[in-house]
Amino acid sequence: GAVVSQHPSRVICKSGTSVKIECRSLDFQATTMFWYRQFPKQSLMLMATSNEGSKATYEQGVEKDKFLINHASLTLSTLTVTSAHPEDSSFYICSARARTGKGSPLHFGNGTRLTVT
Amino acid sequence: AQKITQTQPGMFVQEKEAVTLDCTYDTSDPSYGLFWYKQPSSGEMIFLIYQGSYDQQNATEGRYSLNFQKARKSANLVISASQLGDSAMYFCAIETGTASKLTFGTGTRLQVTL
Numbered sequence: 001g002a003v004v005s006q007h008p009s010r011v012i013c014k015s016g017t018s019v020k021i022e023c024r025s026l027d028f029q030a031t032t033m034f035w036y037r038q039f040p041k042q043s044l045m046l047m048a049t050s051n052e053g054s055k056a057t058y059e060q061g062v063e064k065d066k067f068l069i070n071h072a073s074l075t076l077s078t079l080t081v082t083s084a085h086p087e088d089s090s091f092y093i094c095s096a097r098a099r100t101g102k103g104s105p106l107h108f109g110n111g112t113r114l115t116v117t
Numbered sequence: 118a119q120k121i122t123q124t125q126p127g128m129f130v131q132e133k134e135a136v137t138l139d140c141t142y143d144t145s146d147p148s149y150g151l152f153w154y155k156q157p158s159s160g161e162m163i164f165l166i167y168q169g170s171y172d173q174q175n176a177t178e179g180r181y182s183l184n185f186q187k188a189r190k191s192a193n194l195v196i197s198a199s200q201l202g203d204s205a206m207y208f209c210a211i212e213t214g215t216a217s218k219l220t221f222g223t224g225t226r227l228q229v230t231l
Contacts, residue, residue, distance in 0.1 A: 108162035
């Protein structure tokens with residue numbers, strides 16, 4: 001089945017540093033990937049849509065300069081949290097579709113738990 | 118804009134019993150899809166079942182079935198013969214038009230007891 005790999009699974013960083021999270025589609029190509037954020041005991045909130053070879057599309061209220069997205073190949077999208085602060089601590093999870101068309105589910109990575117100290 | 122509402126923050130069910138998790142939605146788009154995902158404590162999101170707005174029959178996938186009532190805008194998930202491993206968060210989500218992105222509800226935490 002379609003597999004999305006996300007790395008790292010956990011990261012602790014100091015305030016002011018940047019953190020890069022990788023999302024790879026292992027057995028399919030993904031022209032589009034989605035980045036979600038989930039606060040404890042809350043729902044998933046879409047942050048941005050990552051488009052291969054072009055700029056990402058950010059949801060309202062998401063700072064594009066803070067959350068840099070690069071989708072340089074058909075199998076890799078990266079999310080960089082720049083100048084991280086404690087309020088950026090959260091669970092970040094990426095997803096992609098293995099096929100187009102109605103009913104094709106999003107396949108999710110295992111998520112990255114970011115803690116900013 | 119589309120919206121998903123899950124009114125049950127938590128549910129308990131006894132092992133081997135069936136349980137229904139509620140989901141209502143709101144969208145003005147005539148073409149949409151409804152998804153259910155399971156999120157265990159480990160965090161991964163596991164796809165369970167899909168229902169298209171034009172599908173005539175309720176979707177079923179093994180022990181999962183979707184009670185789709187279009188007029189009431191509800192898409193409840195029914196889990197039959199609950200197992201201890203079914204304990205997790207369950208999210209309902211909607212996709213509309215060509216946006217391809219999913220909007221999630223707030224989730225229901227299901228606990229299966231002996």
